[in-house]
Amino acid sequence: MHDNEHTEHHHEESFIRKYIFSLDHKTIGKQFLIYGLIMFFVGGGLALLFRWQLAYPDQPLPIIGASQQYLDEGEVVTGADRMWERIYDSDKEEWLEVSMPSGVITPEFYNMLFTMHATIMVFFVVVPILVGAFGNFLIPLMIGTRDMAFPILNMLSFWLAVLAAIVMAIGFFVPGGHAAAGWTGYAPLSADPQWTGVEWGQNLWAISLLIQGFSSLVGSINYITTIINMRAPGMTFFRMPLVIWSLFIVAILLLLAFPVLSSALALLIFDRLAGTTFFSATAEGGGDPLLWQHLFWFFGHPEVYILILPGMGIASELIPVFSRKPIFGYRSMVYAMIAIAFLGWIVWGHHMFQSGMRPGMGNFFMTTTMLIAVPSAIKTFNWLGTMFRGSIRFTTPMLHGIAFVSMFVIGGLSGIYMANTPVDIYIHDTYYIVAHIHYVVFGGSLFAIFGGIIFWFPKMYGRYMNDALSKIHFWLTFIAFNCTFFPMHILGVGGHLRRIANPQQYEYLQVFEGMNIFITMSAFTLGFAQLILVFNYFWSMYKGKVAEQNPWHVNTLEWEAPTPVPHGNFGQIPTVYRGPYEYSVPGEESDWIPQAQPEHAPATSGD
Amino acid sequence: MEIVIRIRRKTENEKHLDYEIGIMMAQNNVEIRDRQPLSNARLGILVLLGAETMLFSGLIGTFLVFRVGNVTWPPPSHIGIELPRVVTGINTALLLLSGYTMFQAWRAIQKDRVKQLRNWLLITGVLGLLFLGVQGSEWVQLIRNGLTLQSGVYGGIFYVLIGCHAVHVLSAVIWVFIVFGMAMAGRFSASRYTGVDTCTIYWIFVVALWPILYVLVYLS
Ligand code: HEM
Numbered sequence: 034m035h036d037n038e039h040t041e042h043h044h045e046e047s048f049i050r051k052y053i054f055s056l057d058h059k060t061i062g063k064q065f066l067i068y069g070l071i072m073f074f075v076g077g078g079l080a081l082l083f084r085w086q087l088a089y090p091d092q093p094l095p096i097i098g099a100s101q102q103y104l105d106e107g108e109v110v111t112g113a114d115r116m117w118e119r120i121y122d123s124d125k126e127e128w129l130e131v132s133m134p135s136g137v138i139t140p141e142f143y144n145m146l147f148t149m150h151a152t153i154m155v156f157f158v159v160v161p162i163l164v165g166a167f168g169n170f171l172i173p174l175m176i177g178t179r180d181m182a183f184p185i186l187n188m189l190s191f192w193l194a195v196l197a198a199i200v201m202a203i204g205f206f207v208p209g210g211h212a213a214a215g216w217t218g219y220a221p222l223s224a225d226p227q228w229t230g231v232e233w234g235q236n237l238w239a240i241s242l243l244i245q246g247f248s249s250l251v252g253s254i255n256y257i258t259t260i261i262n263m264r265a266p267g268m269t270f271f272r273m274p275l276v277i278w279s280l281f282i283v284a285i286l287l288l289l290a291f292p293v294l295s296s297a298l299a300l301l302i303f304d305r306l307a308g309t310t311f312f313s314a315t316a317e318g319g320g321d322p323l324l325w326q327h328l329f330w331f332f333g334h335p336e337v338y339i340l341i342l343p344g345m346g347i348a349s350e351l352i353p354v355f356s357r358k359p360i361f362g363y364r365s366m367v368y369a370m371i372a373i374a375f376l377g378w379i380v381w382g383h384h385m386f387q388s389g390m391r392p393g394m395g396n397f398f399m400t401t402t403m404l405i406a407v408p409s410a411i412k413t414f415n416w417l418g419t420m421f422r423g424s425i426r427f428t429t430p431m432l433h434g435i436a437f438v439s440m441f442v443i444g445g446l447s448g449i450y451m452a453n454t455p456v457d458i459y460i461h462d463t464y465y466i467v468a469h470i471h472y473v474v475f476g477g478s479l480f481a482i483f484g485g486i487i488f489w490f491p492k493m494y495g496r497y498m499n500d501a502l503s504k505i506h507f508w509l510t511f512i513a514f515n516c517t518f519f520p521m522h523i524l525g526v527g528g529h530l531r532r533i534a535n536p537q538q539y540e541y542l543q544v545f546e547g548m549n550i551f552i553t554m555s556a557f558t559l560g561f562a563q564l565i566l567v568f569n570y571f572w573s574m575y576k577g578k579v580a581e582q583n584p585w586h587v588n589t590l591e592w593e594a595p596t597p598v599p600h601g602n603f604g605q606i607p608t609v610y611r612g613p614y615e616y617s618v619p620g621e622e623s624d625w626i627p628q629a630q631p632e633h634a635p636a637t638s639g640d
Numbered sequence: 641m642e643i644v645i646r647i648r649r650k651t652e653n654e655k656h657l658d659y660e661i662g663i664m665m666a667q668n669n670v671e672i673r674d675r676q677p678l679s680n681a682r683l684g685i686l687v688l689l690g691a692e693t694m695l696f697s698g699l700i701g702t703f704l705v706f707r708v709g710n711v712t713w714p715p716p717s718h719i720g721i722e723l724p725r726v727v728t729g730i731n732t733a734l735l736l737l738s739g740y741t742m743f744q745a746w747r748a749i750q751k752d753r754v755k756q757l758r759n760w761l762l763i764t765g766v767l768g769l770l771f772l773g774v775q776g777s778e779w780v781q782l783i784r785n786g787l788t789l790q791s792g793v794y795g796g797i798f799y800v801l802i803g804c805h806a807v808h809v810l811s812a813v814i815w816v817f818i819v820f821g822m823a824m825a826g827r828f829s830a831s832r833y834t835g836v837d838t839c840t841i842y843w844i845f846v847v848a849l850w851p852i853l854y855v856l857v858y859l860s
């Protein structure tokens with residue numbers, strides 16, 4: 034690694050400057066990735082807690098819950114019993130005692146769990162990884178520049194995200210517990226503490242999201258400026274890899290959508306702390322709870338596309354590389370993403386069919402929502418067209434890419450059902466919605482994230498991830514994911530409401546007990562499978578097989594940079610001569626032609 | 641004999657040479673790239689204004705929901721409270737004037753007239769402070785008359801929307817004075833005035849936003 038020694042020689046940096054307060058986009062990208070993975074476990078842990086409650090309502094949790102003897106007769110049998118005994122004996126009101134006495138989740142705690150699960154997954158896992166990690170790592174490398182336009186703002190963006198996470202974490206430990214009004218924070222639940230009993234939890238929730246909004250704002254200013262202004266010579270917009278297109282569009286969406294949520298959050302904070310009544314319909318001069326829903330979903334629907342577009346971008350990189358074929362319909366891919374981003378602004382009402390809306394408006398939102406299926410289908414057929422008759426290599430990243438496409442199709446189809454007002458009146462607020470969300474966000478975005486991590490790991494750390502472990506992780510995840518979320522469609526059609534702490538209370542839901550238990554067992558499997566990924570990640574950072582500069586034979590510019598990529602990325606900034614997907618070009622000897630290879634390269638004759 | 645030219649895989653030596661050239665270019669800020677119509681700083685600030693526009697759209701949308709949803713405005717409970725239209729109208733003129741003076745500052749530095757730049761910046765900053773002062777005294781008066789943040793949505797959205805703009809004016813004023821300080825230190829010239837440029841764009845945005853708010857909140 035001659036190049037590498039060279040960099041060290043040229044840029045002497047302290048440990049802190051290099052790994053903590055780094056200005057280098059690659060380090061910031063990795064920081065976002067590790068941040069997202071940590072939060073992934075926090076969010077997943079919360080989910081497993083409430084899954085337990087749904088399968089075994091009001092029974093003590095395994096391991097930390099008290100034993101039956103202790104509950105019945107007060108007899109201390111296990112270590113957990115001893116712990117609870119100590120907690121009850123102490124005079125202080127302990128956190129555990131309030132939220133889950135003897136390991137039994139209270140309904141209030143249950144509300145907090147699902148609220149925080151979704152909040153963390155959306156704002157602290159998927160967006161930081163897709164946009165923060167992949168955006169930072171890939172944009173300068175793939176467009177061929179040395180760093181972001183504003184490196185200091187870039188660092189600021191990461192540390193603001195850390196601050197937001199800290200504020201969010203504090204919320205778990207304040208009296209009254211954390212926010213419990215759902216990740217959508219519907220007023221008046223969120224606006225007036227009397228409904229949920231949550232005081233500072235909800236305030237911190239709002240403040241943390243405001244901070245996260247600043248972080249996104251700074252990040253998107255950086256991304257947009259960098260992509261518009263700093264592309265390598267020859268890197269025209271229509272030679273940009275699709276993942277860069279997706280990140281560009283997402284940056285614009287984030288830029289324009291998040292401030293609307295910020296305005297809503299500010300009004301919410303005023304309602305809670307300054308005695309205004311924007312979201313409470315009090316008798317005299319009061320506001321309107323529906324206003325919150327409009328503001329939230331005006332942000333929220335673009336937000337769900339923020340969650341998926343970079344995933345689509347990543348899939349659009351993985352699939353051509355491992356089919357050894359150009360992406361099918363490059364331009365239509367770009368236009369489809371633009372269409373999705375544009376339509377995303379005028380469909381928010383499909384979340385509010387049940388909230389009370391003029392039927393005419395309902396029809397408008399139904400139609401526009403169904404229209405989104407058109408560009409989504411274009412993309413899907415393009416991916417299939419890319420794979421069709423390709424020489425597919427079933428590497429682990431490719432498996433994730435294929436999983437992405439197939440799971441996204443299921444999620445997209447359920448979306449179309451829900452977009453129909455008459456259908457949605459029946460399935461709104463049931464587990465059908467939960468199934469839809471998870472097919473698009475877990476089945477879609479997360480599979481893309483996993484695939485992307487394995488694919489770019491050699492560029493990030495100069496080593497491969499262990500393939501056996503990656504494969505085990507993939508198959509376990511894929512199977513457990515479907516076992517967890519597919520049955521939720523059935524629950525939903527059976528009328529199983531979401532956000533209820535104890536389905537057994539309702540006679541008509543008692544038939545679903547077995548299914549709920551099955552889902553919970555699958556969810557635990559799914560959760561534990563992710564430990565494999567994280568173990569693999571950190572183990573491979575140090576012990577993985579050393580990778581060459583371009584192990585997958587990819588055309589895009591990030592693979593022109595030496596591995597591991599030095600500060601400043603490239604020696605000389607590469608010049609771009611062609612589009613990113615020239616695989617298996619007829620008449621060419623090699624089945625890939627890097628973007629930086631000059632136009633009229635004399636064909637190499639056989640030697 | 642055939643000559644085999646390998647383009648794709650460079651030798652270690654060639655790569656090393658590339659690298660040396662690259663580092664040299666980076667150190668001297670030489671970079672080959674396509675022409676940029678807008679500088680990074682300018683583009684960045686324009687992008688920021690996109691976000692600001694959406695923030696205000698959220699608040700203005702909220703205002704409109706309440707305004708349209710109430711048959712009488714102010715709602716019956718607040719009849720008798722008059723927003724100071726005339727004074728605010730004059731204040732509006734003051735702020736628009738500051739937009740003009742800021743523009744003059746920007747023109748001055750383009751012609752390398754540093755002294756004029758300083759004067760125009762100072763005038764702009766003082767006009768901004770005046771605007772804030774007048775608005776502050778209005779608020780004191782309104783609160784005395786019984787219009788507070790808690791006066792239903794009428795008072796609530798008035799203070800939040802106008803206050804949000806005031807915070808923006810305040811930050812713009814601070815920015816103008818920072819730029820003024822930099823101008824005093826002789827940091828700008830006709831070929832180097834990014835600081836003035838970005839500040840001007842921001843100032844013009846904050847000024848241009850105000851008449852919309854004035855018409856909506858005070859006159860509608
Ligand atoms: C073909 C595309 C899609 C259509 C037609 C569609 C349609 C819908 C509809 C109508 C709802 C509201 C259902 C209800 O609450 O009654 C919904 C909810 C939701 N969708 Fe989609 N969707 C699509 C794609 C996506 C994608 C790509 C994502 C995210 C990556 C997504 C994430 C969500 C989420 C998170 C919710 C639930 C929000 C909540 O209430 O908590 N959807 N979708």
Ligand SMILES: [Cu+2]
Nearest residue numbers: 334337383384
């Ligand atoms: Cu939606």
